[in-house]
Amino acid sequence: MNIAVVGSGYVGTTIAACFADLGHRVTAIDIDEGIVERLNRGEASIHEPGLDDLLEAHAGDRLRATTDYGAIRDCEATFLALPTPSREDGSIDASIIEAGARSVGEALAGEEGDHLVVVKSTVVPSTTEGTLIPAIEAGAGEAVGERIRVGMNPEFLREGSAVTDFLEPDKVVLGADDDWGRERLFEVFAPLIERAEPAVVEATVREAEMIKYANNAFLATKISLINELGNICKEFGIDAYRVADAIGLDDRIGEQFLRSGVGWGGSCFPKDVDALRAAAREAGYEPELLDATVAVNDRQPERMLALLAEHADLPGARIAVLGLAFKPGTDDVRNSRAIPAIEGLTERGAEVVAYDPVAHETMREHFPDIEYAASAAAALSGADGALVMTDWDEFAALDDEFEDMATPVVIDGRRVVEHREGLVYEGLTW
Ligand SMILES: NC(=O)c1ccc[n+]([C@@H]2O[C@H](COP(=O)([O-])OP(=O)(O)OC[C@H]3O[C@@H](n4cnc5c(N)ncnc54)[C@H](O)[C@@H]3O)[C@@H](O)[C@H]2O)c1
Numbered sequence: 171m172n173i174a175v176v177g178s179g180y181v182g183t184t185i186a187a188c189f190a191d192l193g194h195r196v197t198a199i200d201i202d203e204g205i206v207e208r209l210n211r212g213e214a215s216i217h218e219p220g221l222d223d224l225l226e227a228h229a230g231d232r233l234r235a236t237t238d239y240g241a242i243r244d245c246e247a248t249f250l251a252l253p254t255p256s257r258e259d260g261s262i263d264a265s266i267i268e269a270g271a272r273s274v275g276e277a278l279a280g281e282e283g284d285h286l287v288v289v290k291s292t293v294v295p296s297t298t299e300g301t302l303i304p305a306i307e308a309g310a311g312e313a314v315g316e317r318i319r320v321g322m323n324p325e326f327l328r329e330g331s332a333v334t335d336f337l338e339p340d341k342v343v344l345g346a347d348d349d350w351g352r353e354r355l356f357e358v359f360a361p362l363i364e365r366a367e368p369a370v371v372e373a374t375v376r377e378a379e380m381i382k383y384a385n386n387a388f389l390a391t392k393i394s395l396i397n398e399l400g401n402i403c404k405e406f407g408i409d410a411y412r413v414a415d416a417i418g419l420d421d422r423i424g425e426q427f428l429r430s431g432v433g434w435g436g437s438c439f440p441k442d443v444d445a446l447r448a449a450a451r452e453a454g455y456e457p458e459l460l461d462a463t464v465a466v467n468d469r470q471p472e473r474m475l476a477l478l479a480e481h482a483d484l485p486g487a488r489i490a491v492l493g494l495a496f497k498p499g500t501d502d503v504r505n506s507r508a509i510p511a512i513e514g515l516t517e518r519g520a521e522v523v524a525y526d527p528v529a530h531e532t533m534r535e536h537f538p539d540i541e542y543a544a545s546a547a548a549a550l551s552g553a554d555g556a557l558v559m560t561d562w563d564e565f566a567a568l569d570d571e572f573e574d575m576a577t578p579v580v581i582d583g584r585r586v587v588e589h590r591e592g593l594v595y596e597g598l599t600w
């Protein structure tokens with residue numbers, strides 16, 4: 171099939187490259203000329219394992235990029251993979267995807283062939299119906315439902331494993347409100363369904379929108395729950411990881427996403443939980459459990475600082491912050507738990523020396539004035555204490571480096587450092 175993908179960020183680039191790999195002819199559309207030029211040279215603007223190989227294989231052949239929405243006219247389906255950020259109050263800001271939907275409509279105006287527009291972005295229930303369909307209609311000058319149809323296909327990929335998550339998914343959710351739309355979505359996903367045999371969920375558009383939020387809200391709440399249980403374990407001198415291993419054996423609970431510690435960050439969980447809470451409130455429902463999910467998450471960095479303060483006099487102390495990315499394998503620091511931790515340290519008058527294998531440049535935008543060390547060893551050298559914020563493998567290999575600390579105190583927010591002789595070691599939940 172000929173498919174257009176609008177937006178060439180994390181999701182758009184990944185799905186465009188993967189659709190090409192599945193045998194479709196793909197046109198990637200972005201307003202950023204630099205991104206488009208790089209894609210046409212076979213280079214990604216994001217770092218994801220496996221993506222470069224796919225681009226090298228397909229760019230200039232089955233995958234082309236352009237800034238021209240007119241390319242949609244040669245396609246049978248268009249995926250909208252545009253940002254849906256949070257407003258100040260946490261609610262979803264749909265203005266970018268609304269503008270994109272209108273541009274798609276304009277590109278299809280006056281055409282004769284039929285076309286499926288698929289919402290790939292994460293949007294709160296009823297956004298497709300209430301905002302995006304009217305935007306397409308305004309652009310196209312005709313009603314959706316005859317020649318132009320709309321579907322919703324939420325994305326569950328994770329940063330750092332985006333390509334394999336997309337090509338080997340647990341499930342594919344195909345949201346459509348009519349048979350024609352559903353059939354065309356099946357056509358797009360047929361090669362993937364054949365190759366990876368995921369569960370296929372047929373849903374309405376609204377259900378599909380909600381499934382994405384339910385998925386993320388459930389996972390974020392699962393982590394907050396294990397963090398709350400972990401905080402209680404700590405009070406009783408119990409190792410929360412041993413408890414998590416035991417409860418994870420119950421199939422109804424499952425072993426994944428039970429790593430307790432300093433909590434969840436990133437570009438999705440915080441934004442999506444906030445958007446769902448705001449949408450629920452607007453609809454007249456008080457989402458108390460989701461409020462608590464966020465409150466527990468917000469408290470964890472503070473708990474680390476309180477533990478550190480039990481062992482170090484923070485004003486004037488030199489504190490190493492190991493790990494800045496919101497999780498290992500990425501330089502993304504959006505909503506990283508390291509941000510409130512660094513803020514808390516500087517508020518208390520501590521001097522921060524930070525280290526991350528890849529995220530210095532991205533964190534410099536938040537904290538231009540703190541010191542960035544060239545290695546974990548350099549950060550630890552002379553430090554009065556250390557906070558471990560990201561579970562990078564290289565932190566597990568640290569050993570003699572702790573001996574160069576002025577005071578060997580480590581507060582581990584990710585259970586990555588091994589407790590050893592001579593080290594004052596505190597795990598957040600163990
Ligand atoms: N990042 C993830 O891991 C992930 C996973 C699942 C779902 N999502 C959802 O997918 C959506 C996209 O997220 P993302 O992380 O890929 O965003 P992103 O910010 O990485 O990329 C968005 C791209 O859209 C382009 N763009 C902006 N306005 C445009 C316009 N009018 N026309 C064409 N291009 C335009 C930007 O230049 C950018 O390249 C969001 O709703 C997000 O919540 C993200």
Ligand SMILES: O=c1ccn([C@@H]2O[C@H](COP(=O)(O)OP(=O)(O)O[C@H]3O[C@H](CO)[C@@H](O)[C@H](O)[C@H]3O)[C@@H](O)[C@H]2O)c(=O)[nH]1
Pocket residue numbers: 292325326327328329330386389393426427428429430431432433434435436437438439442496497
């Ligand atoms: O047991 C765990 C698992 C994760 N985390 C933290 O949770 C956050 C999110 O991690 P992860 O889910 O691996 O990363 P994302 O790339 O943000 O992916 C999430 O958000 C995406 C965007 O919506 C979804 O598509 C994915 O399915 C969903 O996992 C990170 O800060 C992790 O450190 C924990 O604290 N404990």
